[in-house]
Amino acid sequence: MKLITTPNLDRHDAFYAELLEAHRGLSEAESQALNARLILILANHVGDLDTLREALELAAEG
Amino acid sequence: MPQTPKTYPYSRPAGLDAPEPRHGVVIVGAGPVGLTMALDLAGRGVPTVLLEENDRVGAGSRAICWTRHSLEIFDRVGIADKVLAAGTPWQIGRTSFGDDEVFIEDFGRDPGDRMPPYLNLQQYHVEEFLIEAALENPLVDLRLRNKVIGADPAPDGVELTVKTPDGLYTLSADYVLACDGFRSALRTMLDLEFDGEMFEERFLVADIEMEADFPPERWFWFNPSFHDGQSAMLHRQGGNVYRLDLQLARGASAREEVKPERVIPRIEQVVGPDFELDWVSVYTFQCRRLGDFVHGRVIFLGDAAHVVAPFGARAGNGGLRDVDNLGWKLAAVLDGRAPAGLLDSYNRERVQAADENLKQALRATRFMSPRPGIETLFRDQVLALAVKAEFAQGWVNPGRLAVPCVYDSHGADDPALPQATRPGAVAPDAPQGAGWLVPALGREVTLLAINCAPPAGLQVPVIRPEVNETLRRRYLGDADRALYLIRPDQVIAARWLDADARDVSAALRALWEGRG
Numbered sequence: 338m339k340l341i342t343t344p345n346l347d348r349h350d351a352f353y354a355e356l357l358e359a360h361r362g363l364s365e366a367e368s369q370a371l372n373a374r375l376i377l378i379l380a381n382h383v384g385d386l387d388t389l390r391e392a393l394e395l396a397a398e399g
Numbered sequence: 400m401p402q403t404p405k406t407y408p409y410s411r412p413a414g415l416d417a418p419e420p421r422h423g424v425v426i427v428g429a430g431p432v433g434l435t436m437a438l439d440l441a442g443r444g445v446p447t448v449l450l451e452e453n454d455r456v457g458a459g460s461r462a463i464c465w466t467r468h469s470l471e472i473f474d475r476v477g478i479a480d481k482v483l484a485a486g487t488p489w490q491i492g493r494t495s496f497g498d499d500e501v502f503i504e505d506f507g508r509d510p511g512d513r514m515p516p517y518l519n520l521q522q523y524h525v526e527e528f529l530i531e532a533a534l535e536n537p538l539v540d541l542r543l544r545n546k547v548i549g550a551d552p553a554p555d556g557v558e559l560t561v562k563t564p565d566g567l568y569t570l571s572a573d574y575v576l577a578c579d580g581f582r583s584a585l586r587t588m589l590d591l592e593f594d595g596e597m598f599e600e601r602f603l604v605a606d607i608e609m610e611a612d613f614p615p616e617r618w619f620w621f622n623p624s625f626h627d628g629q630s631a632m633l634h635r636q637g638g639n640v641y642r643l644d645l646q647l648a649r650g651a652s653a654r655e656e657v658k659p660e661r662v663i664p665r666i667e668q669v670v671g672p673d674f675e676l677d678w679v680s681v682y683t684f685q686c687r688r689l690g691d692f693v694h695g696r697v698i699f700l701g702d703a704a705h706v707v708a709p710f711g712a713r714a715g716n717g718g719l720r721d722v723d724n725l726g727w728k729l730a731a732v733l734d735g736r737a738p739a740g741l742l743d744s745y746n747r748e749r750v751q752a753a754d755e756n757l758k759q760a761l762r763a764t765r766f767m768s769p770r771p772g773i774e775t776l777f778r779d780q781v782l783a784l785a786v787k788a789e790f791a792q793g794w795v796n797p798g799r800l801a802v803p804c805v806y807d808s809h810g811a812d813d814p815a816l817p818q819a820t821r822p823g824a825v826a827p828d829a830p831q832g833a834g835w836l837v838p839a840l841g842r843e844v845t846l847l848a849i850n851c852a853p854p855a856g857l858q859v860p861v862i863r864p865e866v867n868e869t870l871r872r873r874y875l876g877d878a879d880r881a882l883y884l885i886r887p888d889q890v891i892a893a894r895w896l897d898a899d900a901r902d903v904s905a906a907l908r909a910l911w912e913g914r915g
């Protein structure tokens with residue numbers, strides 16, 4: 338297991354608020370596009386396919 | 400001047416007047432794959448009958464981009480000098496989104512290679528050179544306007560019914576090689592499934608002649624202003640002929656789109672008014688393959704065995720590698736040097752390669768023609784990011800250009816040696832005095848003994864190469880010596896730092912028995 342699923346981001350409440358803020362005023366399509374860019378940027382930052390596969394699996398569980 | 404297809408003479412085959420003796424090998428289809436196959440086998444002393452229903456080379460450029468390894472294969476069948484003289488070598492690919500360039504690829508020209516990484520030449524020129532070589536070769540019996548209309552396979556051979564302008568005759572052969580293209584008649588006659596995906600995507604493809612001075616680079620556009628919402632590619636071929644590929648909108652009528660009054664204004668938007676239209680066609684994207692390429696005594700090669708979506712240079716080059724893989728194996732089986740089981744390794748290795756090509760082609764197709772919805776969303780956001788963030792440039796997929804598949808191999812290996820020359824890989828070139836390593840490998844299994852003496856008592860040709868910078872980088876890495884066993888198709892079978900005669904003999908047995 339390479340994916341960190343235990344608490345790892347200290348100021349998560351701040352990030353959550355800023356994530357919502359980034360979407361404020363965007364249309365549904367613009368929000369979708371922002372999310373897509375974010376996923377791509379973060380995937381590159383993670384930089385490890387095995388970790389990303391675990392993340393995809395966890396996300397797919399819904 | 401639009402290319403006028405060259406025609407070649409038909410002559411009445413002997414089988415019309417009296418039954419012909421059984422042949423060893425009959426090849427069906429004289430495109431690049433069938434012709435190269437006949438010449439490869441001729442080079443190994445194997446005579447072939449090559450049946451072709453037409454009497455001319457095909458119209459239009461079709462396959463244009465040949466890889467370094469294909470040029471090496473052309474060299475083994477004697478046409479590389481002509482191909483190099485007529486073609487346009489290139490190494491730069493530029494990709495744009497809208498009117499912004501987002502991605503440049505440089506495939507590099509290494510002075511350690513005799514051949515350029517890629518060379519563009521219209522398929523009809525390649526076919527002309529191959530036909531000329533076939534007509535001069537006494538071991539190739541090229542029969543034009545000979546159309547196979549029936550195939551009766553038996554456990555030890557195949558009987559073919561052939562139609563000519565003078566009537567029907569039959570031919571029997573130990574092996575039939577189906578090189579009859581993506582609409583393969585033999586595939587249909589044997590009632591074989593050709594599974595895979597067919598896409599709605601269609602591209603209009605045109606050969607245009609113009610006195611332009613565009614550099615020999617591959618230019619690919621996503622959503623250019625001259626072709627809104629679609630993709631386009633412009634690439635120089637041999638002479639003043641350029642290839643233009645334009646994606647068609649979903650639902651566009653192919654019959655309408657190829658009409659000059661539709662095509663010419665589109666092309667004018669890309670290159671201006673000064674050009675001549677040589678050829679235009681529309682193609683669909685397909686990714687399919689046969690489950691197996693060997694069906695008893697009928698063996699499938701090239702598009703008859705597998706078709707891939709374009710933009711990766713995977714169809715023509717993949718077909719040539721099928722030829723390269725099969726030639727030495729079939730020759731060895733025919734003269735009893737190897738068991739028939741060696742041909743199973745053709746199936747195993749070329750199915751692996753086809754799957755790799757299909758995987759790459761599918762990924763490129765998904766990127767070039769994403770489905771509406773989430774696929775289009777991600778594709779467009781990769782393109783949008785590529786303008787701003789370096790990482791996303793590499794994610795842009797205008798077709799990944801083919802490199803030879805590395806076959807799965809259990810051949811002896813030493814991890815101290817470079818990864819690129821591991822067993823299963825194609826042996827790379829290196830300068831050798833005034834010549835080159837790859838041509839010196841010839842048509843036989845060869846031992847390459849670098850800075851060492853080969854074990855005594857082996858019946859294998861040995862090359863003790865000049866050790867220069869390229870050879871050291873590609874074959875030694877940090878090691879000071881190595882022994883490589885190289886197959887007749889330039890694939891590395893095994894390698895050692897130190898080996899005795901028993902090690903090499905075991906590797907030779909595995910090679911001739913087709914154990915990977």
